[in-house]
Amino acid sequence: MVYLTRKIEFAASHLYHNPALSAEENRRIFGKCNNPHGHGHNYALEVTIAGEPDPVTGMVLDLKDLKEILEREIMQRMDHRFLNYEVAELKGKIPTCENVARVIWDLLEPKIPQGRLYRVRLYESADLFADCFRNGTGGAS
Amino acid sequence: MARRLNVELGRRYRFAASHRLHSAQLSEEENQRIYGKCANPYGHGHNYTVEVRFSGSVDPGTGMVANLADLDAFVNERVIEPFDHRSLQDEVPVFRDVVPTTENLCKEIFERLKSFPQAKLEAVRIEETSNNSFEYAGD
Numbered sequence A: 001m002v003y004l005t006r007k008i009e010f011a012a013s014h015l016y017h018n019p020a021l022s023a024e025e026n027r028r029i030f031g032k033c034n035n036p037h038g039h040g041h042n043y044a045l046e047v048t049i050a051g052e053p054d055p056v057t058g059m060v061l062d063l064k065d066l067k068e069i070l071e072r073e074i075m076q077r078m079d080h081r082f083l084n085y086e087v088a089e090l091k092g093k094i095p096t097c098e099n100v101a102r103v104i105w106d107l108l109e110p111k112i113p114q115g116r117l118y119r120v121r122l123y124e125s126a127d128l129f130a131d132c133f134r135n136g137t138g139g140a141s
Numbered sequence B: 001m002a003r004r005l006n007v008e009l010g011r012r013y014r015f016a017a018s019h020r021l022h023s024a025q026l027s028e029e030e031n032q033r034i035y036g037k038c039a040n041p042y043g044h045g046h047n048y049t050v051e052v053r054f055s056g057s058v059d060p061g062t063g064m065v066a067n068l069a070d071l072d073a074f075v076n077e078r079v080i081e082p083f084d085h086r087s088l089q090d091e092v093p094v095f096r097d098v099v100p101t102t103e104n105l106c107k108e109i110f111e112r113l114k115s116f117p118q119a120k121l122e123a124v125r126i127e128e129t130s131n132n133s134f135e136y137a138g139d
Helices: A023-034 A063-078 A097-111 B028-039 B066-083 B103-115
Strands: A003-013 A039-051 A114-125 A129-134 B003-020 B044-055 B120-127 B133-134
Touching: A003 A063, A023 B044, A039 A063, A039 B120, A097 A114, A097 A129, A097 B003, A129 B066, B003 B066, B044 B103, B066 B103, B103 B120, B103 B133
Parallel strands: none
Antiparallel strands: A003 A039, A039 A114, A114 A129, A129 B003, B003 B044, B044 B120, B120 B133
């Protein structure tokens, strides 16, 4: 098995607010992430595909294809957007790193034509990230 | 593809500390041969980066595996405060008898963080320099 990783970056804004909680609870749980006008990050997304290299091309998956999928599914949807209001898949969800990574997994998994999606790692900043992977495939870097 | 999707939260922390790699069970010659300049008597320092990964279910109310403010406070109290700007073998009791290699540091930090109540500690990865990193995921 060989693992291929491609990285993209996008900039987006978000805020954390759960309408089922009081203003005080929102403030206590989410802190400054609850500020009503939102704030933004430069997100870095690493997408890892697992597979056997094709004997003819030597590729797990053509990087051009992966680049195009990431452009269509992620960049066009999330880059320079307000995640709470402009990304339909996040409607009703708190756009934490965990939830955004999960939405990205669900968007990408059915679109990978060769190999299989192995891991999605989404960095909200250099010091905070979320990993998604299927049970038993391991999250080790 | 019926397998469950796992989500892990990763967070990086930094501290600066000095250490000396030297084993009392070895002769001076052996220490010098094995550890080289890392055995120099007054020690030396690194800027350590500690990366921790926690798994758990994503709380539907908060969207979080663990509350970051709580995690930061926990890691600060158990690792950053006692390690930052310290001499590991002189000021962290466990390293009086255990050589403070970064392998052993990973294991010690894993022990200190595995009781975090909100999520399960999966791994501790430490970058000793930008070229060397070590990871421990429990036994």
